[in-house]
Amino acid sequence: MAQLSTKHLLGIKDLTPEDIELIMETAHNFKEVINRPIKKVPSLRDITIANIFFENSTRTRLSFELAEKRLSADVINFAASNSSVKKGETLLDTVNNILSMKVDMVVMRHSSPGAPHFLSKHIDANIVNAGDGTHEHPTQALLDSFSIREKLGTVAGKKVVIVGDILHSRVALSNIFALKKQGAEVMVCGPNTLLPKYIESLGVKVELDIRKALQWCDVANVLRIQLERQQIKYFPSLREYSTYFGVNKQLLEELDKEIVIMHPGPINRGVELTSDVADAENAIILDQVENGVAVRMAVLYLLAGGNNN
Numbered sequence: 001m002a003q004l005s006t007k008h009l010l011g012i013k014d015l016t017p018e019d020i021e022l023i024m025e026t027a028h029n030f031k032e033v034i035n036r037p038i039k040k041v042p043s044l045r046d047i048t049i050a051n052i053f054f055e056n057s058t059r060t061r062l063s064f065e066l067a068e069k070r071l072s073a074d075v076i077n078f079a080a081s082n083s084s085v086k087k088g089e090t091l092l093d094t095v096n097n098i099l100s101m102k103v104d105m106v107v108m109r110h111s112s113p114g115a116p117h118f119l120s121k122h123i124d125a126n127i128v129n130a131g132d133g134t135h136e137h138p139t140q141a142l143l144d145s146f147s148i149r150e151k152l153g154t155v156a157g158k159k160v161v162i163v164g165d166i167l168h169s170r171v172a173l174s175n176i177f178a179l180k181k182q183g184a185e186v187m188v189c190g191p192n193t194l195l196p197k198y199i200e201s202l203g204v205k206v207e208l209d210i211r212k213a214l215q216w217c218d219v220a221n222v223l224r225i226q227l228e229r230q231q232i233k234y235f236p237s238l239r240e241y242s243t244y245f246g247v248n249k250q251l252l253e254e255l256d257k258e259i260v261i262m263h264p265g266p267i268n269r270g271v272e273l274t275s276d277v278a279d280a281e282n283a284i285i286l287d288q289v290e291n292g293v294a295v296r297m298a299v300l301y302l303l304a305g306g307n308n309n
């Protein structure tokens with residue numbers, strides 16, 4: 001069986017273009033599986049996976065859990081808010097306690113950038129990063145790429161604009177790495193205060209005018225404003241943000257082409273997207289959710305294969 005070049009999925013930065021291609025092909029096969037009447041396969045029947053979430057998550061956690069169950073893995077769910085972490089237990093102690101239960105793989109979300117990387121140096125299990133602070137969210141970027149391929153046939157040569165809170169977004173960084181490795185052109189668009197100073201060094205275009213950005217692109221991946229990560233005010237009000245950077249039907253109708261609309265969720269309707277855009281024919285937001293399960297199945301399956309060889 002083909003293998004990934006890495007034992008863990010810590011970030012897109014660590015994947016080769018061949019790794020991404022292998023994940024996409026495997027996810028395509030699993031998407032066929034989850035659309036069958038019997039959606040389970042015995043691929044990971046002897047594997048135990050712990051989902052360790054130190055940060056709140058609904059969609060990502062459910063998506064991973066469903067992927068694991070579709071692969072027939074044994075699943076342990078751990079939420080830090082109900083655990084000994086509250087009593088001062090360290091990250092390493094927590095994970096070692098879980099590993100002593102003979103866990104093969106850890107899917108982890110943590111508010112500190114680099115937490116999964118730290119863990120991968122200290123424990124034997126495969127680590128999948130389900131989001132580390134404002135750093136990376138690799139499976140989201142992979143499912144976004146998969147969704148673009150499904151809609152447009154390829155990522156190579158496509159123009160993708162990422163709109164919104166780039167500064168606090170791990171989705172943006174992972175997407176930039178993933179899209180560039182597959183030969184897409186990438187632009188970011190948002191208020192100056194929400195664009196990192198280093199952003200141009202990643203080889204992306206910067207545009208402060210939403211109209212110009214939408215006219216340029218084939219795909220607009222619209223991010224939410226992450227108020228929970230913002231320690232200071234980066235713009236006067238949500239209403240003002242929506243006026244200058246929100247994507248609405250009128251803006252899209254002014255374009256001389258149709259573009260694909262994406263959003264990693266949850267959507268703040270009426271802020272970054274109006275409802276008529278979020279629910280429109282050219283929005284693939286619900287496809288992204290469905291594809292998330294297939295892509296996460298592919299990642300878990302490929303990493304477990306690497307572990308068994």
